[in-house]
Structure formats: C-alpha cells, structure tokens
Amino acid sequence: MQTITTIAGLRAALAPHRAAGKSIGLVPTMGYLHIGHMELVRRARAENDLVVASIFVNPLQFGASEDLGRYPRDLPRDQAMLEQGGVDFLFAPGVGDMYPRPMETVVDVPTLGSKLEGEVRPGHFAGVCTVVTKLFNIVGPNRGYFGEKDYQQLAIIRRMAEDLAQPVEVIGVPTVREPDGLACSSRNVYLSPEQRAAAVIVPRALDEAARLIAGGEKDAGRIEAAVRAFVSAEPLAVPEVVALRDPETLAEIAEVGDEPVLLLLFIRFGSTKLLDNRVIGTNTVKQ
Ligand SMILES: Nc1ncnc2c1ncn2[C@@H]1O[C@H](COP(=O)(O)OP(=O)(O)OP(=O)(O)O)[C@@H](O)[C@H]1O
Numbered sequence: 355m356q357t358i359t360t361i362a363g364l365r366a367a368l369a370p371h372r373a374a375g376k377s378i379g380l381v382p383t384m385g386y387l388h389i390g391h392m393e394l395v396r397r398a399r400a401e402n403d404l405v406v407a408s409i410f411v412n413p414l415q416f417g418a419s420e421d422l423g424r425y426p427r428d429l430p431r432d433q434a435m436l437e438q439g440g441v442d443f444l445f446a447p448g449v450g451d452m453y454p455r456p457m458e459t460v461v462d463v464p465t466l467g468s469k470l471e472g473e474v475r476p477g478h479f480a481g482v483c484t485v486v487t488k489l490f491n492i493v494g495p496n497r498g499y500f501g502e503k504d505y506q507q508l509a510i511i512r513r514m515a516e517d518l519a520q521p522v523e524v525i526g527v528p529t530v531r532e533p534d535g536l537a538c539s540s541r542n543v544y545l546s547p548e549q550r551a552a553a554v555i556v557p558r559a560l561d562e563a564a565r566l567i568a569g570g571e572k573d574a575g576r577i578e579a580a581v582r583a584f585v586s587a588e589p590l591a592v593p594e595v596v597a598l599r600d601p602e603t604l605a606e607i608a609e610v611g612d613e614p615v616l617l618l619l620f621i622r623f624g625s626t627k628l629l630d631n632r633v634i635g636t637n638t639v640k641q
C-alpha cells in the first residue's frame with residue numbers, strides 16, 4: 355500500500371490504472387479505524403480492481419464547540435490495518451493539502467441535512483457533502499462506500515450524488531457491532547468504563563422499538579416517547595434525538611403502516627454522542 359498526502363500525487367498515481375480501465379472503490383474515513391471501517395474496505399476490495407481509502411479529519415464538518423482537536427488519531431496503526439485489508443492507496447492529506455485556501459464553495463443538501471443530527475450539528479452535513487464531493491473529484495471512484503451506522507449521512511450522500519449526477523455508485527454497508535450490540539465507532543474510545551457499560555442501552559432501545567412495533571403499537575409519538583423513557587432509565591444516557599421516520603425521505607411519520615420505518619437515535623454519554631438506527635418492520639411489508 356502506498357500512502358499519498360497530496361492531491362496531485364494521488365491523481366498521478368491513479369492515472370495509469372484509470373487509463374488501463376481499472377475500477378476504483380473509495381472508502382472515505384476520518385481514521386482511528388475499527389472493524390466497521392474494515393467491512394467497508396472488505397466490500398470495496400471484493401467489488402473493485404483498485405481500492406483507495408482516505409483518512410482526513412475534515413474541519414468543515416465540526417462545529418466550533420465540537421471535538422475536532424481531540425478527535426482520536428493513530429496513522430501507523432491505521433496504515434497497518436488498511437495494508438492488511440488489501441488497500442492499494444491511502445490518501446491522508448493534511449488540512450493544507452486538502453484546503454490550500456479557505457473553502458468558498460459549499461455543497462449542501464439543506465432539507466435532508468437540517469433535520470435530526472443536522473438540527474443539533476448545524477452545518478455538519480454541508481461540511482460532509484463538500485469534502486465527499488472533493489474526494490470524489492480527486493479520486494474519480496466508480497463506487498464509494500459508506501456505513502449505514504451514519505444513516506442520515508448515507509441518505510444525504512445518495513441524494514447529493516443523484517442530484518449532481520456524480521458518476522459514482524454510492525454503496526451502503528450494514529453496521530458492524532461489538533459483541534454486546536453497541537455499534538463500532540471511533541468515538542467509543544471517549545467513553546469511560548461506566549459509560550461504555552451503559553451504552554448497551556442504545557442497541558437495546560432499537561430492540562425495544564422493534565418489540566413495541568411487533569406488538570402492534572402504531573402511534574409514532576407513543577413509540578418515540580416510550581423509547582426516550584427507556585433510554586432515560588439509564589442515568590448516564592441523554593437521548594438527544596429519538597425519531598421514527600420515513601427511511602427514504604427522513605420525513606416525520608404519524609403512524610407505522612405496512613412499510614418499514616426508520617428509528618434513528620442520537621444518544622449522549624457525557625460529552626460523547628453515539629449514533630444508531632434500525633429500519634424496522636420489514637417482516638410486516640406487503641408481499
Ligand atoms: N460500525 C460501523 N459499521 C459500518 N460502517 C461504519 C461503522 N462505523 C463507521 N462506519 C462508516 O465508516 C465511515 C467512516 O466513518 P468515521 O471515520 O467517521 O468513523 P466512525 O466510527 O463513524 O467515527 P465517529 O465515531 O466519528 O462517528 C463512514 O461511512 C461510517 O458510516
């Protein structure tokens with residue numbers, strides 16, 4: 355695996371492969387890799403001739419009061435994992451390589467991007483869309499791989515790629531979990547042992563919602579309130595977003611019908627925010 359830090363360097367390295375007609379899979383990350391990221395790499399490796407991973411902690415998607423400065427980093431460990439996973443090129447630019455001048459251009463998907471996580475992190479998804487578009491332009495991948503753990507991000511990137519006719523197939527990869535069900539996330543390392551133990555409430559809350567729906571509860575407001583109460587019973591957990599939504603549009607729903615519904619959670623433990631979600635009700639879908 356070759357690690358490249360400049361845009362020009364990566365373009366030059368990819369040019370002969372592109373000319374030879376090789377397909378390219380891109381796995382964008384912010385580093386501090388775990389088995390969830392490696393599942394994205396595994397899919398990309400299986401589906402493309404060439405795999406490019408990127409590690410870039412993108413300042414544009416962090417709010418002023420967020421954890422940009424303390425975001426966990428370990429490049430040598432990440433490099434070893436990516437090499438092991440069969441990645442061909444690691445693009446690991448510095449902020450000055452990626453943004454030599456302050457960015458004037460913004461890519462935004464404002465309706466999808468201002469809901470839910472966008473409501474608590476204003477500007478976050480514009481930062482994500484802008485950097486992902488720039489990565490697509492630099493790498494020119496046939497396919498881009500994104501985790502379903504960040505459900506809203508995936509939905510927004512799909513919409514952006516469709517609206518802008520970006521010549522990339524956006525691939526969603528199912529969430530990889532710890533043995534107790536907690537979704538793998540780079541931010542899990544911020545949790546104290548007590549918070550880590552308490553965080554199992556997050557996947558359990560998804561189970562609770564599925565149980566309520568399987569038991570015939572249809573009222574979205576009642577399901578959200580019950581899940582919020584379920585999470586709040588854990589003293590270390592603060593439910594910031596508990597939302598039952600349409601899985602495609604993320605629009606609010608009043609009632610669970612025959613179609614699957616999305617439950618999206620954004621739960622805080624101290625200053626650490628954990629995301630999770632589940633699409634529930636596929637077994638009730640009309641045949
Ligand atoms: N558990 C997981 N399973 C599958 N994909 C994942 C998982 N965790 C992260 N990803 C995906 O990996 C990509 C890079 O994510 P990122 O580097 O932000 O890691 P992260 O663990 O989500 O970090 P954070 O804790 O900051 O949210 C994203 O597309 C994200 O959805």
Ligand SMILES: CC(C)(CO)[C@@H](O)C(=O)[O-]
Binds near residue numbers: 384410
């Ligand atoms: C897609 C991404 C790498 C863009 O910075 C980031 O939002 C992430 O890690 O999910």
Ligand code: BAL
Binds near residue numbers: 504507
């Ligand atoms: N994992 C999504 C990127 C972020 O939280 O900034």
